[in-house]
Amino acid sequence: MKVMIIGIDGLDNELLIKFEKELPNFRKLREESPYTKLTSVFPPDSPTAWTSIYTGKTPAEHGIVYFKDPFSESRYGDYMSKDISGKTFWDVAGKKGKKTCVLFPHLGYPVWPVNGIMIGRTTEVDIKKFDIQTWPKEISTKYDLSGLKPMTSYPVNIGDIIDPTKEVILNEVELAVQICQDFNWDIYFFYSSSLDNIQHLFWMYNDKEDPFYVEGNPYEDVILDFYKFYDENVIGRFLELIDSDTVLIILSDHGHAMRPVKVVNINEILRKKGFLRTEGGKRSIKNSFIDKTKKSLLSIIDQHRSIGKMASTFLRIFPKGLSIYTKMTPINKESIAYLSDPSGGIKAYSYAGIKINKEIIDDSSYETQRDKIIKILLSIKDPENDDDLVEWAKRREELYNGKYINKYPDVVFKLKDGWGVGTEINEKIFSWSRSHKLHSGNHRGETPVLIVYNKKIKFDLKKNLELMDIYPLIFSFLEME
Template identity: 40%
Template sequence: MGTKLLVVGIDALDSDQVAKYESDLPNLSQLRRECPNITLHSVCPPDSDTAWASIHTGMNPAKHGIVQYVDPLEKSTRYVSSDIDNRSIRGQTYWDIAGRSGKRVCILFPHLGYPVWSVNGIMVGRSAIKDDVTACPRSIASQYDLSEMNVVKGMLGQRKLAYITASERLLSAQSEFALQMLQQEDWDIFFVYTSVLDMIQHYFWNLCDESDPSYPGDNPFRDTIKMFYILHDQMIGGLLSTIDSDTTTIILSDHGHGMRPVQVFDVNEFLRQKGLLVQKTASVEKDISRFVDQIKNYALGIVSKYGLGTLASKMLRLMPWFRKLYTSPVSIDWEQTTAFATNLSGIKAYAYSGIVLRRDRLDVSQYEDVREALIRDLSEFIDPKSGEKLVKWIYRREDVYEGPYISKYPDIVFELRGGFGVGLTSSGSLFGKSHSHHLVPGSHKGDSAMFLLLNAKYPPCRQEMNLMDVAPTILGVLGIEHPGELDGKSIFKS
C-alpha cells in the first residue's frame, strides 16, 4: 500500500498565537514538539485568495494570476456579487496532478474550490456569496447532509454573540463531516479546509489583545480567539485519532494574524514632497477635496467606533461610487501626477502596498531612474520616533515574482514595519492615525504562518519554505514527480 496523506488547511492559524495558547492546545503542542521545526513564509500580498492559489498550484501569484489585496469590508461587498473566478487553477492543483497519477483524492471545501470540478475521487466546494454547497460526484450531496456547511457571511456589526455561535456551529459541522468522510471514503490524499479562525481574528482582535490601543478592558469576548484556537485544536485531535501511524499528516496555514496597524504612513504625502504627486490647486476645488477627506475620516471613525460595518457594507454594495470615494484620494490632480500609492489596502490600514508609476509621463530611462530613487529613498527612510527604518522590505515587482500576470502588481512593492499601515492622503503630514482600526482590528501577517509535518518517510532537507513549496512537497510525500512549471520545490529536496 502506498503512502496516504492527510492535509488540514486552517486559514490564519498563527504560530505566535499557538505558542501563546500552547498550554490549552494539547494536540498542536504535541505536534510542535514532534514535528521538524519548519518556517513557512506566505506570499505577497498575504491575502487568502492569493495564498491558497499558490498553495494549491505551487505557482507564484504572477503565474496563477489570482492577485489582489483584499479589504475585508470590500470583500463582504464583492462576495455579494460574485465568487472568485477559479478557472486559472482548475486542473492545475496538486490534487489534480495526484489524481492523474492514479491517486484517489478527497478534497473538502478548498479555498477557491467553488464551483467544483471533476477529480479522481471526491471534491466538495461552497459559495462565499450564497448558501450553495456542491460536490463532485453529485451523489455525495445525497449521501451526506451538507446543509450546515455554508460560510458565515457579512460584517460583524453589533451581532457579536450570534456571529460566534454561527462560527462555532459551522466549525463543528465541518469537523463532523470531515470525520465521516475520512472514515467512510477511500482516499490516498485527504484535504479539509476551514476559514472560521481568520474571520474571528479579523473581527475580535481588539477585544482579546490587551496590547491593542482599542482594547476596552475586561469584556465578555476577551477569550473568543483563544476559544477558537481550542476548537481547532480539538478538530485536529479528532482527525488524528482516526488515522493510523503510517499516514503522513500536514497541518498548515496560508498566513498568520495579528493586530491591524493603528498608525499610518501617508505614502502619497511622501510622493508629493518628492514632486511626483500633485494636489489640485484651484482654491475652491482644493477646499472641497479637503472637506471630503475630513468627512470620510469622520464617517469611518463613527462606523468603526459604533460597529456599523454591516450598514457600511450595504452602502458600498448599493452605491459603487461611495466605495470609490473612500478608496480613491479626491485631492490628487491625476493629470499632473507621476506616482501614487495604490489603493490596494482599501479602507483598512494594511502594511503591504505599492507604488504605481505612470509610464505615460515617463520615458524608459526616466521610469527606471524614478523607480530606483524611490526604492532607495523609502528603504532609507527613518521613523523619527523610534529611529528605525520604516520600510521592512521594498522591491521592484519583477524582483518579487515572474509571470504573465506581473502587471497586476504595482511597479514598486513594499511592506512597512513597526505597526504602520499605508495611508493615502496628501495633507501635509507624513504620519497619522488609522480611522478604520475598530472596524476590522485583526490583520494578516506574512511571517507567522504554520507548517507541521508528521510521520513523513524522509526528513526534510530545509528548515524554511514558502507557499509555492507546499504542492511539490505534497506530491513528494505521495511519490509523484511534479511538473516543471511549478515554482516551488519539495522540502525533501535541498
C-alpha cells in the first residue's frame, strides 16, 4: 500500500459535521472512514502537535513545547528552532527504502536530505523574510514555486486577506498535484496552514455565541466558505489522484472554537493565597504604571488592527520584544508560584500552568506546594452558577513523561469551555479578555480530524486515538514495523 496524507491545520471535526451538507467530498470520506475520536496534545499548539504527529512522541519526549515564564529569556518563536530532521515518519520510511514526497510541512524549514522530494518554507512566526527551499535543489528549477507565501496573521483590513489566501491554497495544490503525478512515491504528505489562520481571524464573525458577533455582517460565512473551498479544491483534487492501492489519510493537529472572552486571573488568586508577591516601594509604583500601560496597549491593539499589524511586525524583526513585554511584571522574584502560559498573557487561552519557584522552597516541601496549588485551582467556582471552573489540574508528570518534561510548568490545568486564563494582579479575580478581537478563534484540543479512506478496504481502528498514534498507523499501512 501507498499512503497519502493531507494535513490541514485547524480543521475541526464539529464544523465538518455542522457543514456536512455543503461538503460532499468530506461527507463521502467520513461515511466510508471508521469512526475514531482523535485528541490533540497539551497544549494544542501547532508546532507541538505536528511534531507529535511526525515523530509519534509526546511533547515531553520531543521537546517542542512552550510556556512563557516572565523571568526567562524566551524569545518569540524560538522554541520552534529545535531540529526534527531525521526523526519524522517520512525520514524513517525513507531510510527503509520508501520513496517520500513531503510538501510544506510545518517546521520543515530549512529542508534536509530525504529519500525523495521535500519542499519547505518559512512561516510568519519564525522569519524576518520569506524563503522556500527544496530537496533536491534542482526541484526549484523544474517547478514554479511562486505564490506560495502564507498570508499574514494580522491584516490591517481583514477582508483583504480572503482572496489572496485562496490564491495561495490553489497554488499549493497545483504544485502538489504536478509533483504527485510526476514522482513515483510510497508516502506523500501535503500540509496546508491557511484554514487555521482564517478561523483565528474570522471566528467572531461566524459564531453567534461570540459577544462581538453581529448578525448579517459581511464576513458571516467566511469560515463556511473556506471549508467548502477546501472540500472542492483540495480534497476533491486529491481524490482524483488516488487508486485502490493508496490509503488516504486526512488529519488536523487540533480543532477550533471561540477564544475565551471571560477570564479568571490566576495570579490574583495566587496572590490572595500567599503564593505570589508583588514588588514594593518605588518598584511597586513603577511596575503599577508599567502594568497599566501594558493593559492599555493591549486594549488599543485589540481595537485597531493597524497597530496590531505593527506589533506583529515588530516581534518578527525584534524577537526579544515578547520577552521584554512579559518581563515587565509586578511579580516579585521571591514569589513561591506564578502563572506560566503559552503567550505571556497576550491572548486568553483555556489552558496554562503554574510555575513553582524552586529557588526559594526546599525539596521536601515541593510536592506539598503542588498539592496545595492543585487544590486551590480545583476549588475555583464559576461566579455565574457556582460550577467548577477548572476542568482538571494535575502534576506535569501525570500528563506526560519524557526528557523534556521540565519544559512544562510544575502544575498544568485546563479551564472549562468559555473561560480563559487571565494574568492581572491586584484586580478583580474575574474579568474580560483585552485581546479577543486580535484572534477570536482558539485552538481546541478535543476536536481534530482523522479520516482514513481506501477505495476497497474499510479499516477497523481504535475508537479513541491521540496524535502520537498517527505515526504507527502510517507504518501499519505501509506494511512496515
